[in-house]
Amino acid sequence: MKHTxxxxxxxxxxxxxxxxxxxxKETEKSVEMPSDNPGGRQIMExxxxxYYNNEDFLLSLRYSEKSTDADIFLCPKPECRHxxxxxxxxxxxxxxxxxxxxxxxxxxxxxxEKTKENLGYALYKVSLDGTTLDKVCDVAKIMNxxxxxxxxxxxMPQFIIHKGYAYIPYxxxxxxxxxxxxxxxxxVNIQTGEKEILFEETEYKEGKEATVIGGHGDYIYYSxxxxxxxxxxxxxxxxITGETERLKGQxxxxxxxxxxxxxxxxxxxxxxxxxxxxxxxETDSVSFAAIDYQTLKPNGVEIMPSExxxxxxxxxxxxxxxxxxxxxxxxxxxxxxxxxxxxxEENQDDGYLNIxxxxxxxxxxxxxxxxxxxDKIYIGIPKGEQFxxxxxxxxxxxxxxxxxxxxPEWKTAYETKSxxxxxxxxxxxxxxxxxxxxxxxx
Numbered sequence: 001m002k003h004t005x006x007x008x009x010x011x012x013x014x015x016x017x018x019x020x021x022x023x024x025k026e027t028e029k030s031v032e033m034p035s036d037n038p039g040g041r042q043i044m045e046x047x048x049x050x051y052y053n054n055e056d057f058l059l060s061l062r063y064s065e066k067s068t069d070a071d072i073f074l075c076p077k078p079e080c081r082h083x084x085x086x087x088x089x090x091x092x093x094x095x096x097x098x099x100x101x102x103x104x105x106x107x108x109x110x111x112x113e114k115t116k117e118n119l120g121y122a123l124y125k126v127s128l129d130g131t132t133l134d135k136v137c138d139v140a141k142i143m144n145x146x147x148x149x150x151x152x153x154x155x156m157p158q159f160i161i162h163k164g165y166a167y168i169p170y171x172x173x174x175x176x177x178x179x180x181x182x183x184x185x186x187x188v189n190i191q192t193g194e195k196e197i198l199f200e201e202t203e204y205k206e207g208k209e210a211t212v213i214g215g216h217g218d219y220i221y222y223s224x225x226x227x228x229x230x231x232x233x234x235x236x237x238x239x240i241t242g243e244t245e246r247l248k249g250q251x252x253x254x255x256x257x258x259x260x261x262x263x264x265x266x267x268x269x270x271x272x273x274x275x276x277x278x279x280x281x282e283t284d285s286v287s288f289a290a291i292d293y294q295t296l297k298p299n300g301v302e303i304m305p306s307e308x309x310x311x312x313x314x315x316x317x318x319x320x321x322x323x324x325x326x327x328x329x330x331x332x333x334x335x336x337x338x339x340x341x342x343x344x345e346e347n348q349d350d351g352y353l354n355i356x357x358x359x360x361x362x363x364x365x366x367x368x369x370x371x372x373x374x375d376k377i378y379i380g381i382p383k384g385e386q387f388x389x390x391x392x393x394x395x396x397x398x399x400x401x402x403x404x405x406x407x408p409e410w411k412t413a414y415e416t417k418s419x420x421x422x423x424x425x426x427x428x429x430x431x432x433x434x435x436x437x438x439x440x441x442x
């Protein structure tokens with residue numbers, strides 16, 4: 001068994017307990033763990049409070065307690081300045097990170113671990129009381145190809161956790177000529193840190209870039225952009241057998257499969273179907289069409305929002321479909337029947353970003369956070385001129401029961417604030433500061 005690397009802990013007894021689990025027992029536990037929870041990727045809620053990362057791209061974990069409304073850094077040390085020092089669980093090194101996921105009583109994230117000698121990504125977990133920070137495993141690590149200016153580093157795609165395993169795509173460099181270094185897609189047992197490489201490429205002509213979409217049942221779904229069309233498209237992989245099948249794209253002979261090539265991509269997962277977007281150029285509008293999990297064909301349900309706004313957001317939850325428009329929240333049955341429409345708070349000012357649809361049209365992306373989780377509907381309202389980063393946002397919620405009754409009472413879950421509420425200067429990754437100091441010394 002491969003054990004996690006412990007950076008620091010305030011609870012030695014607990015550390016021993018966690019490290020002493022048998023590999024067989026942990027593997028069995030992984031099978032019993034829940035499926036991917038898309039709502040939990042955005043709203044990290046427990047019975048006692050909410051967790052969130054205050055900066056989109058740097059580690060800055062905070063906890064908002066429900067009973068007291070206290071909002072604090074996820075670090076229990078009273079003397080800590082939460083300034084990126086190496087003993088702070090909330091801001092450790094101000095590490096550049098991906099999304100954060102609350103799963104099985106830990107918060108997981110993937111961190112950029114660049115040094116002068118190496119480029120790398122690693123999966124970490126933080127305990128919910130902030131007492132421990134563990135490295136689960138190194139996702140990928142290579143020698144830095146350009147030590148002088150530390151260039152060539154890649155993007156940090158989002159990851160998911162499904163049934164006890166993290167699915168993590170990565171890229172060093174970019175999928176462009178002269179910029180490509182290496183890319184891959186890995187599966188990690190979050191109990192043991194054991195890693196399985198789903199694919200790894202080092203040659204530009206064979207270059208691939210994965211984006212993981214989500215998981216449902218025995219499958220995870222992902223898309224691949226590749227230099228060779230026969231390697232690209234949308235796929236799903238059976239997490240039990242490892243078998244992969246293509247949902248959209250071209251075969252080696254150039255044939256399209258399943259007829260899904262007309263849809264831009266998968267956007268959500270319901271109980272009996274997953275959903276793809278369809279763009280209608282003549283009306284400059286989008287819809288959400290249901291694809292049956294078993295047949296991989298449309299089941300006839302298609303939600304067409306009546307609002308002109310192309311930033312419409314869509315979330316399936318249990319046996320209902322939730323659609324957030326500019327001014328209304330609509331709730332549909334899985335058969336596409338409208339159940340309830342209620343007013344909701346819209347973005348302030350011009351909180352919509354124009355984006356090319358890829359089909360010759362332009363549609364706008366709603367920058368509000370929208371999630372349905374724990375029998376609640378969440379809408380995060382950006383404040384002022386902050387429409388992209390997570391800071392300066394008011395997260396509100398109402399219960400699904402109240403919404404269905406037509407009497408939604410919107411309450412505040414938590415409020416994120418700008419970095420200057422916590423630090424004098426904008427936080428900078430400590431790894432960059434260290435490399436700059438090394439370069440200066442030389």
